[in-house]
Amino acid sequence: MASFGNIIFYSMIILIVLFSALIILLLALAFSDESSEVTSTNTLPIANLGEDILLSCNLNIKIELAKLRQVSVTWEKTNLKGLVHHYQDGAADFVDQNSQFKGRTQVFPEALGSGNASLLLRDVRSSDEGEYTCTISSSEGGGMVNIKLRTAAFTAPKFKFSNGTLVAEASRWFPKPNVTWSDEAGNILNGSTSLKQNSAGIYRVVSTLQPVNVSDTYTCRIENELVTSVSKATVTDTEVFGRTYFTFSAASTLLASIYLSTLSIILYTCYLT
Ligand SMILES: *[C@@H]1O[C@H](CO)[C@@H](O)[C@H](O)[C@H]1NC(C)=O
Numbered sequence: 001m002a003s004f005g006n007i008i009f010y011s012m013i014i015l016i017v018l019f020s021a022l023i024i025l026l027l028a029l030a031f032s033d034e035s036s037e038v039t040s041t042n043t044l045p046i047a048n049l050g051e052d053i054l055l056s057c058n059l060n061i062k063i064e065l066a067k068l069r070q071v072s073v074t075w076e077k078t079n080l081k082g083l084v085h086h087y088q089d090g091a092a093d094f095v096d097q098n099s100q101f102k103g104r105t106q107v108f109p110e111a112l113g114s115g116n117a118s119l120l121l122r123d124v125r126s127s128d129e130g131e132y133t134c135t136i137s138s139s140e141g142g143g144m145v146n147i148k149l150r151t152a153a154f155t156a157p158k159f160k161f162s163n164g165t166l167v168a169e170a171s172r173w174f175p176k177p178n179v180t181w182s183d184e185a186g187n188i189l190n191g192s193t194s195l196k197q198n199s200a201g202i203y204r205v206v207s208t209l210q211p212v213n214v215s216d217t218y219t220c221r222i223e224n225e226l227v228t229s230v231s232k233a234t235v236t237d238t239e240v241f242g243r244t245y246f247t248f249s250a251a252s253t254l255l256a257s258i259y260l261s262t263l264s265i266i267l268y269t270c271y272l273t
């Protein structure tokens with residue numbers, strides 16, 4: 001039979017365990033207290049020069065319709081005078097906008113209700129590179145997130161096949177890329193690549209592979225420190241079927257992968273003439 005001392009001892013232990021559980025529960029409640037938070041689905045985006053990019057910025061709470069007019073969204077760029085974009089009182093406010101961004105920015109009012117304050121930046125230039133801050137404030141909560149934008153130029157290669165030579169041509173690449181060819185088994189093949197810069201410094205890539213077997217599939221990889229494009233080109237008697245996907249360096253998200261398909265028809269006239 002347990003002594004009185006033992007009963008006291010075990011009661012104390014049970015009490016200590018119960019109190020600890022209570023304290024943990026209270027702490028958990030305190031920290032889960034509807035804290036609002038602003039995040040981005042991609043904090044290291046890479047934009048294709050001359051194209052548009054969506055800089056993602058999201059508040060994790062929904063904003064009631066009645067309170068939507070009180071939401072303000074501010075997009076700033078580090079070391080830039082003025083603002084990139086400002087949205088307040090239900091409309092864009094361009095008073096303090098830096099002229100570098102004039103006519104090139106937009107947030108989506110219809111998306112704000114779900115906390116989405118993403119910025120569409122049009123016609124990206126290399127001077128747009130840098131660190132952006134998205135700040136959302138509303139009566140329901142707010143916050144900010146930093147996004148580092150980098151720029152590059154990249155296009156999927158087009159393939160041509162004639163006289164036993166496979167040619168990959170990609171019109172725009174920057175920074176300077178490397179090209180490697182491999183066969184289906186992954187062996188590196190000896191291609192020959194020419195890179196020509198245009199007046200804007202963008203490279204035109206022309207790479208040839210020889211000899212090439214009809215009905216084989218070859219991989220052409222064009223890559224620089226920011227972007228990698230991997231193309232699989234299947235050569236047939238009449239055409240080359242090419243499939244290309246892009247991946248982006250560093251913390252690239254699932255969104256940061258685009259699939260492209262290209263089909264190049266071979267002109268038999270090349271053979272015949
Ligand atoms: C935010 O809104 C834009 C514009 O409607 C849309 O393209 C984007 O996918 C939205 N982002 C999220 C995370 O919902």
Ligand SMILES: *[C@@H]1O[C@H](CO)[C@@H](O)[C@H](O)[C@H]1NC(C)=O
Binds near residue numbers: 190192
């Ligand atoms: C690759 O091809 C070039 C000419 O196209 C040739 O000079 C060179 O020896 C080849 N290298 C190998 C490893 O086959």
